Amino acid sequence: MILILNGPNLNLLGVREPGIYGSRGMESYLDELRRRYPDIEIEYYQSNHEGALIDKLHEVGFREDCQGIVFNAGAYTHTSLALADAISAIPTPVVEVHISNVHSREEIRHRSMISAVCRGVIAGFGLDSYRLAIEALR
Numbered sequence: 371m372i373l374i375l376n377g378p379n380l381n382l383l384g385v386r387e388p389g390i391y392g393s394r395g396m397e398s399y400l401d402e403l404r405r406r407y408p409d410i411e412i413e414y415y416q417s418n419h420e421g422a423l424i425d426k427l428h429e430v431g432f433r434e435d436c437q438g439i440v441f442n443a444g445a446y447t448h449t450s451l452a453l454a455d456a457i458s459a460i461p462t463p464v465v466e467v468h469i470s471n472v473h474s475r476e477e478i479r480h481r482s483m484i485s486a487v488c489r490g491v492i493a494g495f496g497l498d499s500y501r502l503a504i505e506a507l508r
């Protein structure tokens with residue numbers, strides 16, 4: 371099982387700033403991923419709340435059947451020591467993903483609180499960033 375974990379405002383994918391994040395919603399993209407990887411159980415969870423994301427990392431991060439977590443922490447990427455601590459606390463590898471190339475955007479998005487405790491980072495490939503992270507974990 372691989373968990374795709376999305377943070378704040380990513381419930382609005384397809385609607386929110388389509389020039390940056392595209393016009394496709396997550397549900398249709400998840401259908402495509404599940405068709406593409408029929409042998410992998412792909413779970414999905416999104417929350418706008420930092421604590422709920424931490425609870426999910428704790429819940430899934432010790433599960434023997436979880437081979438990895440694909441994590442787009444949204445803006446919490448740039449601010450959350452608590453998320454970094456949660457990732458450090460769990461044995462399951464976490465891949466940090468971003469739809470946009472955060473390094474070509476405002477300077478505040480260049481800093482990530484979580485990169486150092488993630489297995490790796492994938493950014494800038496649109497929704498395909500999630501698939502590339504699955505490739506890295508499978």
Ligand code: DQA
Nearest residue numbers: 379442444445468469470479
């Ligand atoms: C994002 C980039 C973040 O800077 C931003 O706050 C997001 C989305 C991305 O996927 O490109 O919410 O993580």
